[in-house]
Amino acid sequence: MTPRTVAAAPLATFMADVARAHGVPSHDADLLADTLLVAELWGHPSHGAIRLPWYLTRIRSGAMRAVTEVETVRDTGSVVVLDGHDGLGQVVTQRAVELGVDRAREHGISAVAVRRSGHFGTAAYFTRYAAERGFIALLATNASPAMAPWGGRTKLVGTNPWSIAAPGPDGDVLVMDMANTAVARGKVYVAADRGEAIPQGWGAAADGTPTTDPREAIEGLILPVGGAKGYVMAFMFDVLAGVLTGSAFGADVVGPYRPEGASGAGHLLITLDVAAFAEREEYDVRVAALAEQVHSSEPASWSDGVLTPGELEDRNRRRAEADGIRLSDATWSELTTLADATGVALPATTTEDTPTPRENA
DSSP, X not given: OOOEEEOHHHHHHHHHHHHHHTTOOHHHHHHHHHHHHHHHHHXXXXXXXXXXXXXXXXXXXXXXXXXXXXXXXXXXXXXXXXXXXTOOHHHHHHHHHHXXXXXXXXXXXXXXXXXXXXXXXXXXXXXXXXXXXXXXXEEEEOOSEEEOOTTOOSOOEEOOOEEEEEEOGGGOEEEEEEOSBSSOHHHHHHHHHHTOOOOTTSEEOTTSOEEOOHHHHHHSEEOBTTTHHHHHHHHHHHIIIIITXXXXXXXXXXXXXXXXXXXXXXXXXXXXXXXXXXXXXXHHHHHHHHHHHHHTSOOOTTOSOOOOTTHHHHHHHHHHHXXXXXXXXXXXXXXXXXXHHHOOOOOOEEEOSSOOOOOOO
């Protein structure tokens, strides 16, 4: 493997220009590129540049619309239901979080349900937006089938990830973003992309036999986190993001990995205005005290220190902004194909001999 290092800004420009060449409006293309870039900066290539070819293939097939039109189909003030009409999931969800913040500011709490959307990348990208503005946000989505229901062997339940973000001390953000499987499915694709084995406990072959072969896991099953607990969490988030919102659910959701078929994905965003619950100064003191308790914890023998949720991504971002983003050969090859097809110039790179480190599980 000879990973290539790319500076952040040129990579974002390239991805946005390629999206524009596929008919995506300029502002929406910039948003799409930024969501992919930020995932790379955070150290999550599973949701970064590797996904751009998947999205654009779906635009070319007609499964996803290049021009996103978001329609309000129900509005009670604090509760809004949006229809994304098979547009870009990132664009639909950005509209949802902006609306969620506005309505929570007015009512103290808001819920925005989204139907007929698509894969939106990292959920934390959108919950962080709310937290940076003084709000706490919970965002849940459903996804195409990845795991079997507990006790079964048929792939029927999505990873159905969710994120919670809150204002943290000193202007920082506290944020979690997790799938209900042992690992995000995109990380299995990254392992396959790099020609690496996956750890035991991530996946199983189609017959349910545990496997370390990422291709077998992609065709077979991604295992739930925490056994039955991961399954029931995924199931209930499908109730919230799929059934409640009027979206596709269960086996009917189509993932970004497939070139054809409308996604039908649904999302549910709940936004809380911190100022509606307490004086902001009081909240800031209390959340800082909680973070300090964690930071003062004595490290375990295997640890170099204790972090609050979101700190690792912040550290990774500072490092990547300074040193650049490393892309695998396979991802670079996909981007080269897009450049050749659209006439958009590839960003300049440097190559290195050291192996690309495995992404944190």
